[in-house]
Amino acid sequence: MWELDETKNIPVYQQIMEQVIEYIQTGQLNPGDRLPSERKLAASYQVNRSTVVHALEELVSLGWIIRQQGSGTLVNEGRWGRSATPRMNWRQLLSRETPRTEPYLAELHGLLKDPEALDLYTGELPLDLIPDFRLPSYTWEELLVEEKKQKALGYPPLQKVICERLAREQELRVGTNEVLITSGAQQALFLLLQVMLEAGDSVAIEDPSFLYSLPIFDTAGVRLYGVPMDEEGMRIDALEQLILAKKVKLIIVNPTFQNPTGNTMTLIRREELIALSQKYQLPIVEDDVFSELNFEQLPPSLKALERHQVIHLGSLSKVFGSSIKIGWIIADQNLIQRLAEAKQMMDFSLSVFPQVVAYTALTDQNFSANRQQLIATLKQKRDCFYKYAETVRDDWEFEPIAGGLYVWLRWRHQKLTRKDWSHFLQEKLLVAPSFLFSNDTMAMRVNYTRMTEEECRAFFAKLKKLSGIIGGSKHE
Ligand SMILES: Cc1ncc(COP(=O)(O)O)c(C=O)c1O
Structure with missing residues (x-):
């Protein structure tokens, strides 16, 4: 060998x-x-x-x-290595063996359709919570008329609604020439990588981060470096050290209800982050896909704090489900133009269909009331989660959340290994262990929105049992 x-x-x-x-x-x-x-x-x-x-x-x-x-x-045991390889020469790429799927995920995907499995892994609302709306009955000709309205940046009525919502919800006033419609936030990230970076460039992200689970960084040959977080968000001292050591070109953060930790960056930390990015003249990408699911008033977005240094990403996936496939990038006009050109080279233009659907969803007369109802339901689910979580508090700790989909539960005892996590799959509890997002193996992301009260009770009963198994003698 x-x-x-x-x-x-x-x-x-x-x-x-x-x-x-x-x-x-x-x-x-x-x-x-x-x-x-x-x-x-x-x-x-x-x-x-x-x-x-x-x-x-x-x-x-x-x-x-x-x-x-x-x-x-x-x-x-963690994810770092897989995303840190610089872009291969394409001939080498073709001759390379296809990397294996993460073994834990391969097994988990096999269980997703099992009716006995409890899916707290999937990063979406369950179907019954997604706000409903009726699709308009367009004739084909009417749709073709809508198609004709399309511009390089997208379907103007949708751009306009997005601008109005940003002004209303986040006090972020932008013109439609600063908004590019994409097919989801993932495509938005992909475009930014293509336009702003070259193979081998370094990007600072939070540690842990869901970005490790995306193949787009590998494909672009970009190196991801994780910056540790504390309860206020990404640590600025560690970020500065990294900027100096690795010649970072871009910072990507998910400051509100972060995936996977659920953490929301404080206002002070947001201001410090912006000040540091100005000191080193580094752009920040603010991935803001969860902020509509807020239980409380949020700190201003990074983009609202500093217009030119920050590129803002949004998506409808977290409210309407990922099938809607609509996201957007808000940036200065010049960058938006370059991104639009790159997008046109890759997929010509986004079809008008999902954009008309997204426009309909956002302008539905019941949407505002439905969203308030959704938030009230999520709050109840979170409270229910907290209530039953008391039963495992000796083994698992977590920070309270103010919205979003995730709670991050951290094991209080000895180091966990992959073998320990495999017990979760055996019990058909589908969670996202921290090794999917980091080198850490001690925590898990749980999508609490996917449980009824009865399932929540059953989840914590199983978790208590599992804690006994993985905790070994301490629990016997
Ligand atoms: C923080 C974050 N950003 C971006 C995305 C991708 O969003 P989209 O479905 O719009 O591509 C996700 C999806 O899980 C996410 O959690």
């Missing part, structure tokens, strides 16, 4: 690195597996020990492996 290919014309330490990465991607090495010692690797490869050390150090810095005093070199 640990042999070099004599015919390869690349430095030996790189060959070693490639081999380890390949073994991880093809599943010959699994998260948590131990690599042979440096001495044994050097003997098998018939190279100097310093060459092995060099390769392992590079793999550590890319996040593929971790080295622990006393326990040797282990394959990383």
Whole structure:
């Protein structure tokens, strides 16, 4: 297994690195597996020990492996490594084996349709909570007339409604020439990566972050670096260190009801973040897909605090479900023009159909009342969650949330491993463990909106049982 290919014309330490990465991607090495010692690797490869050390150090810095005093070199249980690879030359990409799906997710996806499984993993409202509206009965000709209204930035009536809502809800006043309609916030992120970054560029994001689960960064060859958070949001001291060490080109944050932690960045932290981005002249992408699901008054958005430094992203997926596939980017006119051109090169233009549906949804006369009703229901569900969560408070801690879909539960005891998390799947409790979003293995994201009171009670009863299993002797 640990042999070099004599015919390869690349430095030996790189060959070693490639081999380890390949073994991880093809599943010959699994998260948590131990690599042979440096001495044994050097003997098998018939190279100097310093060459092995060099390769392992590079793999550590890319996040593929971790080295622990006393326990040797282990394959990383978290996500970092997978998104930190720079873009490959495309020929190499084609010849590369397809990376395996995350084994935990492969198993979880197999359970999503199981009627006995409790799905607290999916990042959407359950069907019965999504505000309903009636679709208009257009004739084909009438739709073609709407299609003719389309411009490079999207369907103008929809742009206008989005501007009106931003002004009303967030006191953010923008013109329609600063709004580009996209097919969801994910496409918005993809466009920004294509237009603003090059392969190998570094981006600072929160740690943990749902962005690790998106393949778009890998595809663009962009390096993601996680910045630790505290209860106020992304830590500014750590961000500054990272900016200096890694020549960061862009900061992406999800400051309101963050995915996965549910955390909302405080006003002071927002102001500090903006000040730092101004100091280093770095643009901030504010991913703001959850702010409509707020129980309380929110701090102003980053975009409302600083117009030119911040690019704002929104989406209708979190209120109307991801099938609606409508999102938007708010930025200065010049950037919007460049993004629109890039978008046109990629998918020509977005069809008018989802845009007419989105327009109808937002202008439905009952929408405002339906949204208030939805928020009231979510509050009840959150309170119900808190009530039953008391039964596991000795084992799991969490911060209160003021809206959004997620609560982040953190295990209070010893380090958890993938094996511990596999018990959740055996019990058919589908949650999102922190290793999907970070190197951390001690917490989980729970979409509390997907449970009835009865399911919530059953969830915590099962969680108590599982805590006994993973907690080992302490609970016996
Ligand atoms: C924080 C965040 N941003 C963006 C997205 C993607 O949104 P869309 O469905 O509009 O592509 C998601 C979806 O889970 C998300 O959680």
